[in-house]
Amino acid sequence: MTLRVAAIGDNCIDVYPRLGRQYCTGNAVDLAVNLQQLGIPTSIISATGSDSNGRLMVETLTRLGLDLSHFYTLDGRTAITYMDMTEAKDRIHGEYVEGVLEHMRFSEQDIEFAARHDLVHSAFWGKADGHLEQLRARGARISFDYATKRDDPLVERTLRWVDYAFFSFSDHRQAAEGFLSAVVARGPRIAVATLGPLGSLAYDGHAFSSFGIYPARVENTVGAGDAFIAGFIYGVLMHYDIRRCLQTGARQAAQVVEVFEPWVNYQPKG
Secondary structure, three states, X not given: OOOOEEEEOOOEEEEEOOOOEEEEEOHHHHHHHHHHXXXXXXXXXXXXXXXXXXXXHXXXXXXXXXXXXXEEEEOOOOOEEEEEEOXXXXXXXXXXXXXXXXXXXXXXXXXXXXXXXXXXXXEOOOOOHHHHHHHHHOOOOEEEEXXXXXXXXXXXHHHHHOOEEEEEOOOXXXXXXXXXXXXXXXXXXXXXXXXXHHXXXXXXXXXXXXXXXXXXXXXOOOOHHHHHHHXXXXXXXXXXXXXXXXXXXXXXXXXXXXXXXXXXOOOOOO
8 A cells, every 4th residue: 555645834935045046945845855755655735826936836846746736826926935054054044925825724625635645744834733633533643843943832732633743952952851751741652853963862652762863964954854854754654663763864864955955866766
């Protein structure tokens, strides 16, 4: 039986005015492309604009083989994040123009479609948090990227419906351990923290598992977190143990940071 994942949430164009470069990205897009690369057919449930950036998004994702049956074009501008980069190649987030995502809503048909997949993923900015209860009621297995928003009320409101919860902790392992323990007590099967140069840490209610990082020549860190989550989810779907899931995530992230665009070296499997 073929496994399938649904990514419901945001997409945007990252634009670097000073460098004269841009590319398609966003949590749902990056995760979907990475999973597709790993051999898991993935659907994107989202919306883009009717402008040239929206056409670029649709053309790019179509070429990469993503299921866009619930990916909509709305009248207006595609979401844009204006970016820059330091000499040390650290990313700098500038102005965010939400565009048509401001009005993006998910229908009953979208939720039904998502729930028919083996796992549904969303994120803090994906505007799908209000549908997690519906997805769980339909039997969906859910992963959610909370990024650095550990203290936001959305966390407490949604954890009960999430199976795999992801957080970013920079390099504070001790703080992460206590936090992950508290997260799992609220519902998730596994809570995961990325720890920057220290790698990653996961807790399943019984024990902590950890993995470091793969050496990489950093070109751009954009998309590394989404790639890590995609690798971890792939491991979950393959029934890997938790440490191997972390290892798979680390490997996928290392490939991403070595290129300027999040998945420029994408090669579909099969």
